Amino acid sequence: MLSWMFWEQNQHEGVVAVRGALRFYPGRAALATPERMADLLERGHALLAVMEQRLAAHDWLAGERMSLADIALYGYTHTAGTRGGFDMARFARINDWIARIAALPGYVGLDG
Template sequence: MKLYSMPSSGNSYKVRLLLALLGRDYEIVHVEDASPALAEAKAEGRLPFGKAPVLELDDGRLLPESNAIIYHLAEGSTYIPTDPLQRATMLSWLFWEQNQHEGVVAVRGALNFYPSRKHLATPERMADLLDRGHALLQIMEDRLKGHDWLAGDQMSVADISLYGYTHTAGARGGFDMARFPAINQWLGRIQALPGYVRIDA
């Protein structure tokens, strides 16, 4: 397999993290933001939706979108619940991550992190994203207060998906993570897993 991965992106990191936890071998193609490699991958049609990550399978087929990739890679593993309702709950967190969480938590982090986006970080926008992000993180906190994992009784790809941008929400996004002790304990559980790799590994 070949993974077209943006090293600094939480979306790409989700896939690298799952591959590490699964102990899978793969080739990586770094397509960092605004890099010649990214432009080349786009020109060659390797990024069907115009962005990373994309997983190129052994037979050459291309699978875009981080949550679709981790779902595919986790098939047959303990990261996909066998119970139908728990599996559907896992999917609901995946949809929520892309529909709600990423568009606020990740966006605020990106406006802080990437110099090319600094001009978009108006005080009004950053304040709005901060308030909305804290509200979204509280949804996770409420779930994790009484549960170790987001869906079911064991870790699933829902946890990997939400970990991607939540673990840098404080450092990159400036969110007050001290408000969320249950999230912080959850982050620690993931970081203690055998095979865990950091986003900058």
């Protein structure tokens, strides 16, 4: 679990979240050069593929039930397509994982 949480902070957040912020917040538009956005897109797809690979064989990132690893990675991953512009159609297992989390009792989404 801790490995996924560290990976989220060290790898995932700095790419997936940054690309989403550059696209979503108007005040950051000047930082969103075409080269930077292309680099973040390529790197983000590679990072999402790491999650996809894990989720191809497991319902959750760490263990047999939802853990803090899933919570830590859910935040930026579930908006990777809408905010970050990542092609989430490439990641069926991630989409299934997102749906499993959204179906949990008491779930409140980002816009909820």
